[in-house]
Amino acid sequence: MSPPSPQPPRRRLPRQVREQQLLDAAVAVFSRHGFHLASMDDIAEAAGVSKPMIYAYLGAKDNLFIACIRRETQRLMDVISAAVPAGLAPEDRLYRGLLAFFEFIAEHRDGWIVLYRQARVHGTFAGEISAARERTIVMVAGLLASSSSDEAHARALPIAHALVGAAEALSDWGLEHPEETPDALVTRLMDVIWIGLGQGSHVKH
Amino acid sequence: MSPPSPQPPRRRLPRQVREQQLLDAAVAVFSRHGFHLASMDDIAEAAGVSKPMIYAYLGAKDNLFIACIRRETQRLMDVISAAVPAGLAPEDRLYRGLLAFFEFIAEHRDGWIVLYRQARVHGTFAGEISAARERTIVMVAGLLASSSSDEAHARALPIAHALVGAAEALSDWGLEHPEETPDALVTRLMDVIWIGLGQGSHVKH
DNA sequence: TCCCTTATCTACTCATGAGTAAGGTTACGA
């Protein structure tokens, strides 16, 4: 009998590469199982590496999770910022921002939404997310307010909250309907918030 | 010196009363710490009772959590159903439904939203919540669709998702702004979804 | 060729918290 194949050959990789692999694995596992049910062993296994590596590179579980959140929020922010150039009409800016958002979600299918919701729930990480979320909402409020006065902004804030909530919920729905393009999602949402349901006989058919 | 008061006199209570106390305590603790960080000991202590009581009355942790969700969703459903009598115009039905929702949240301040989000996140309980949530959404879609044809209903569904998401997000915002009455919240939301932001110069000031 | 730094592993420790066994105590009915 052949001796049990001694070791699967350990490939040494430069730190930065391994780190990204670890984050990829962590995002996947956290999304699937949730923060608490995801064990460090699971993540290590998913990354094809042993547990102490994670501690060496990304630190304890909390840190690892925060690192995931940071990387993913940053990606989302970058995508949206890039999609909304200054100097467009509010309607267009809103449209493009929403489109970028829905496209991002569609690309990250499983990962993003779940990870995001995880983070909102646990008090430990809520700060991390609410900061990013709050920035988004303020930005959206900026798009909505016609004048740049403080008062206009204050009036727009709760509406921005509602709008962001609507976009999140709609992207949830979109995940269950893969045939729905991001563009179609934006149109649905814009129809409601820009035109309003009161026009004509509610939802047209 | 007085001998240490031997025991705080144990009050024996009938099962049904104790059960409700346990659920109250569980909702409070789950809301504050989240499902996983809430220990059965915490809950027992909050209820002023020892751990095995929980197991005797409500069963294991999962069961206890589901019992919390069931009781609280039922309460919300009851409140909303009662607030939306048949035979009103869609706009009024929508208005009253939303009002009931915001009022419920305001009354349950800490408890509801957090508990609810918990449940949405964990795969184990997601089914429990999505059923209730789906029912709500279908109901809202019914309010929105002008005709009762299947097609009209299908068109209204994603909008209902967005609307429910918006209401949830707005109630989050409302919790941070206690001076905001439920009625004011409904008005803000109705202004957006019924009239639309495109009218006039976006958000008025 | 031989270091020596960096990457990586195996094999633990130890706290926490779910769940339980077995027994004490109170109230109510006969």
Add this chain to the structure above:
DNA sequence: TCGTAACCTTACTCATGAGTAGATAAGGGA
């Protein structure tokens, strides 16, 4: 008054999983 059933407790067991100590190997530079 005396059971007896329902209520309630103390004091455990035991699995799980976070985090770590210490050894091993790979590969680039001298």
